Amino acid sequence: MRYDSITEVIGDTPLVRISPEIHGLQNVDLYAKLEMLNPFGSVKDRAAWNMVRPLLADDAAGERTVVELSSGNTAKALAVISGMHGLPFKSVTNRMKVPEIKDLLLLLGAEIEELPGQAECLDPTNTEDPLTKIHQMLSADTAAYVHTDQYYNPRNIEAHQSATGPEIIKDLGGAAPDYFIAAVGTAGSSTGSARALRAHDPSVGVIGLVAEKADFIPGIRNIDEVNEVGLFDPATYDTIESVSADEAIDGMLTLVRRCGMLAGPTGGAAYFGAVRHLQAIDAQLTDRKTAVFIVCDRVESYMSYVRKRRPELLRQPARRNSVATLTDAEVEAAPTIDAAAARRWIDEARPLVVDLRGAFAFDALHIPGSINIVDEIFAELIQAGMPFGRSQPVLLACPVGEQSVKYAALLRRMGHTDVRSLSGGIIAWRDAGAALVRD
Numbered sequence: 001m002r003y004d005s006i007t008e009v010i011g012d013t014p015l016v017r018i019s020p021e022i023h024g025l026q027n028v029d030l031y032a033k034l035e036m037l038n039p040f041g042s043v044k045d046r047a048a049w050n051m052v053r054p055l056l057a058d059d060a061a062g063e064r065t066v067v068e069l070s071s072g073n074t075a076k077a078l079a080v081i082s083g084m085h086g087l088p089f090k091s092v093t094n095r096m097k098v099p100e101i102k103d104l105l106l107l108l109g110a111e112i113e114e115l116p117g118q119a120e121c122l123d124p125t126n127t128e129d130p131l132t133k134i135h136q137m138l139s140a141d142t143a144a145y146v147h148t149d150q151y152y153n154p155r156n157i158e159a160h161q162s163a164t165g166p167e168i169i170k171d172l173g174g175a176a177p178d179y180f181i182a183a184v185g186t187a188g189s190s191t192g193s194a195r196a197l198r199a200h201d202p203s204v205g206v207i208g209l210v211a212e213k214a215d216f217i218p219g220i221r222n223i224d225e226v227n228e229v230g231l232f233d234p235a236t237y238d239t240i241e242s243v244s245a246d247e248a249i250d251g252m253l254t255l256v257r258r259c260g261m262l263a264g265p266t267g268g269a270a271y272f273g274a275v276r277h278l279q280a281i282d283a284q285l286t287d288r289k290t291a292v293f294i295v296c297d298r299v300e301s302y303m304s305y306v307r308k309r310r311p312e313l314l315r316q317p318a319r320r321n322s323v324a325t326l327t328d329a330e331v332e333a334a335p336t337i338d339a340a341a342a343r344r345w346i347d348e349a350r351p352l353v354v355d356l357r358g359a360f361a362f363d364a365l366h367i368p369g370s371i372n373i374v375d376e377i378f379a380e381l382i383q384a385g386m387p388f389g390r391s392q393p394v395l396l397a398c399p400v401g402e403q404s405v406k407y408a409a410l411l412r413r414m415g416h417t418d419v420r421s422l423s424g425g426i427i428a429w430r431d432a433g434a435a436l437v438r439d
Contacts (some may be wrong), residue, residue: 007081008308009039010049011163015171015292018133023275029033030274031177031292032255033168035189036263039079043164047188048077050305051148051160056085058146065089066146070095073297074150079108087146098218100301102393114358152230155189157195164189164396165196168292176201179291181274183220183266184208185242187232189294194236206381207238214402215245218305219266219296224400241277243269246324249310251275256299264302267295321382321414323406334409336423339432345420351393354378356404357426365436367397367429375403382407386414394419401425 035043252268
């Protein structure tokens, strides 16, 4: 096959059947849509090219910077495409959480701007959040920027409605699958593919997968974040189910070791969620069904993610004093305190207030007198033992209170006698009208 441009290679990815000996389903044929085989390595290649292509045709494009609020695969694809067309690319994000992606973006010549944000993702309903303000600025300044705007651009959805979904139907011999399972990030691939599949057969069951509360799976929103995405429409899905980071890695291991698919944790989450959902109905099925899930990207970019969460997989010693070792019972028993009670406790006991958010978010707004120890650094401190006296009163805070409660549980297990987690996090503190300051 010959092509005149690498962008012509985007799409037409294979649909590969998973052996029943691997997934154990008796009445379902399960297929993986290998979006990892797009030329830039992910499902986002389709949306990136579809969003930026008409903008590149603009005569003024050569004088502007392509920019996107992305810290992952969309940024990677746009950086490649921008470079091909001689344009600068800028990735704007609250926080780069996958170092391999950051290094690759820099290698591609991208500029990375990490801006303050009160949460880890864009919340368009919070007009005071710096990320929301920068999003509005980028959309308005069309003279300086080509803003692809993956959170709101309908061409994100159209890329999959016009191609990904129809490709699945074609490869299944002209039939839509009975079930379509997709991880939800910007919601572009799940929404667009689902629309195409249901246009062909309205009975297609669509299962959306999100990360569990306080869990981070690259490319997937957690259950609290998903409603903040502009393209997300809950009516697209018959059900929304959550997957943990450990389950995503387990699914990834099956794909990598048993199926020969070098999938990343997002694809692992899709596989794990698909099999779990289908196992619950497999025995009740009276005729054979088909199901398709998307393998979003490749595993090579996520070695640090695996090393942090499952070091034994890379033959490294297990991390002691890690939140990954907590039981659900320990987390549920961790002391929490709401904003009103926390304000009284701060006045009375003068606890050390530790803000676990990223440095830029902390700089934007924080509790008066608090100190900033980013959660990854705090985790490293705890590895070496108790970072402060066991009787020192400590209040831990994060964006919405889900990460801080795990650290409170861990410190309690280690013998700390007076540690509490701010219930609802900085967002609840703000909503309660409590003071927030900038330094």
